[in-house]
Amino acid sequence: MTSFTALLANGITAALAGPTGAIEWLPIPRFDGPSVFGRLLDRHGGGYLSLEPEEPVPATQRYLDEGLALETRFDGPQGTARVRTWLAFGRTAVWMHAETSMPLVLTCRPMFNYGAVRPAWEREADGVRFANPHGPEQARLLIQGPHRPTARPEQWICGPGNVTVVFRVSSENPADTRWLAQPVGTDPERVWRRTASFWQHADIPYQGPFEAAFHRSVQVVRALTYRPTGVPIAAATTSLPENPGETRQWDYRFVWVRDAAYAGEALLLAGDVVGARRIAEFLLNAVSLEDRPFAAPLLRVDGSVPDGERDMGWLAGHQDSRPARMGNGAVRQLQQDLAGSVLWLVYRLWEETGDAGFIRFYWWAIAALADWSRRSWNWPDASLWEFRGIRDQHTHSRVLCWTGLTTAAHLAEAVMGDTRQARRWATAAERIRQTLMAEAAAHGGFPQRARGGVPDAALFTLPLYGFVPADDPAFHATFRTLEETLVQDDLVFRYRSDDLGNARFPFTLAGFWYARVLLRQGALERADQVLARHVASATPLGLFGEHVDPESGQARGNFPQLFAHTGLIAALAERRRLLEGQRLPGMAANPFQSRPEPAPTSFPA
Structure with a gap:
């Protein structure tokens, strides 16, 4: 228990x-x-x-x-x-x-x-x-x-x-x-x-399958959000282990730029424009013009940079998993997907609201993020997985640089009327695309890194950002490899091993990425099977951990995990939009445009 x-x-x-x-x-x-x-x-x-x-x-x-x-x-x-x-x-x-x-x-x-x-x-x-x-x-x-x-x-x-x-x-x-001294009161x-x-x-209207899971996930995003600044932390805890008795336990009680951007997109897809905009404003206001645009991949809830990582040796650790830690060493890492994650959220906000004034007000930050991606897209980084001993040119990181440049170029032309700047960023984005497509051709699919490597689950996101259609031949080959190597009983591992050893349990967010790709491929029933498997893996109160133990059903890692709950919100919101006839990034056409919505009663609660 x-x-x-x-x-x-x-x-x-x-x-x-x-x-x-x-x-x-x-x-x-x-x-x-x-x-x-x-x-x-x-x-x-x-x-x-x-x-x-x-x-x-x-x-x-x-x-x-x-x-x-x-x-x-x-x-x-x-x-x-x-x-x-x-x-x-x-x-x-x-x-x-x-x-x-x-x-x-x-x-x-x-x-x-x-x-x-x-x-x-x-x-x-x-x-x-x-x-x-x-x-x-x-x-x-x-x-x-x-x-x-x-x-x-x-x-x-x-x-x-x-x-x-x-x-x-x-x-x-x-x-x-003085407040301490006040009595309880009578009511x-x-x-x-x-x-x-x-x-x-703060509830968001939703009707469809897995309705209870959707609403619980929205509540969890609210619960993890620091109200004074409107931005969510990655998880409520520190040092809950991926595997009890080992050393994969970290402090997640900070605002990860990437995680917060994911949360903003999920809320936007679900219809919460205010929540998404508050997150975007926090992230844009955190942009620096002096060096890299974000001083660190993670921030405190007030926007300041946390200290480094410290072991708390006096604590026994959760289920004897030592060391318990405060702070997170990833604060010193270079993670090249951050700028693109934020620009994607900003672009989707503009698509949803048409608020050109918002774009103009924050153009200084948008331009800084795009220029950083143009200069540094091929720099080695720790990737979104925050490898502690690996630095390389990761495909996912470079795709997010392409995403940031492409969206910024579109905003430069459509909102700012700056065709020269738009052309500059679009040219850099095309250079990234050609590089990655050449690597995919050489490796028979998109590799994890420029020099190869077994694909990791982050590559599921390529069509989610519109980098390639979900039916692109190079992505299809990658997709098959991901299914063969990482998908097990409809749960998805992020990868099989890293510099700290073997990955023991499936990564909850990756399963929702998988379902979103299946939706783009027109595989509604298969996507619903994956969604049902993940909803069933939640705790009895509907909460997700970072990982799940398929045998015991227990949540592993820090808890509850923002990543996982935003993944479910995004997947269900996109499912609804597709069945209503909308087209999403990574789709040449909507295969569900004339397909009726299955009855919600055909799905587990």
Whole structure:
């Protein structure tokens, strides 16, 4: 059984809850901060918050229809209990509200700075106050309803009856300190209703197969988005391993330029122009005019550059996977697909909205991205896979340089009226195309790198950007190779091995790329089989990890993964558009233009 089941979020930070509803992960004051509850990375020293029966009893969980509030129901010999848990919007506060006919044990054991610092504490009439003796952080647990202390300072017996528990965390801000002292109030329902309104009003209309999976994925993108800047992080966690007991575990709590651009395109395809535009504006405002356009492939949620990678040797690691890490060494890498990813999003926004003013306002950044791609398209890089020991001319990276130059050339002519600049970028794009097509001819299909190599799943994206049609002979040969080497039981490996060893599990996003190509080839039933297989690989609450273990069905890697959820949104949104008669990049014509939509009831929920 996995130790995490549910994501809770408030647009500032995110928490992960376990099978009994215990909060096992909560960074403060935002997504990329140090944890105050970190049992996810150390069962004994990480800290947690729980409200559950003293003796183990069967528990069932679901998200409430109104949004990302977790309901955990316990049924035992002493009675039943229903516990709702959510993060309130505004300052960081975990809310738990229990309706119980049996006593529950409340345990609150915060540990500051990723479990490195035990808090000082002081009991109060309605709870306990905590403080970091080596830093500014403070916290307060408030309990409303029948409760009594136990001999252990961090535990209480709550109920039977209605019990509300609130855990608040403050920074050095004096206003936050005053907020800590405020009572819970008398109406937790009012707090939840106001929180739920965010999730309800941000919903995107969708009807079709896998409707529940679509809406859950939209919620996850919202949950991973830092509301003040409108941009999503790659995942809510750090150091969840691809394979327990090994060393492939990284910190993903940052804004990856590429991942954010993917999220923007997915939201745009689904009809959320505002969300897509906020992401595009963040990325364009992060462009530098001094050196490479992005100072690093990943940024903090405020746009600053993170520090390097650091091992947290005092933590046991998730399922004994050492080391747990803060920060990510990819911050120092050159990844040549970034500029093209952003320009593709900008171009698709312009196609969707016709907003020429937006293009003119950000032309300085658009031109800088295009000029960078023109100068550096053939430079060796670490690729989108962020290889730690491989630098080469990767086909996917160079295709994205072509994508950026082609879209920028079109915008230069159509919006800016600058035919000279358009011709300059289009000429550079054609040079890239000729180079890559010659390499494909020499290798019998597109290779992973200029000098060859077994194709990787990133090559599925070539028709998604319109570089080649999905029925192009060179791509078709590549597609066959990808199916033969990477597709297994309708799941897709990103590659079979890299500089760190063998890739153990399928990569969830790659399966959605595969489905999107199948749609462009007119293979609707086959695409639906692949989509159904991936929807079935989600957790019971509809969340995707970076990878999936086909045997156990468990999510692997950081969780939940932005990549995977945006992949599902994009695939289903494109499926709907194709059946409505629209044509997508990578298609000479729409093979579904006159085909009726199959009944949604023919698909699994």
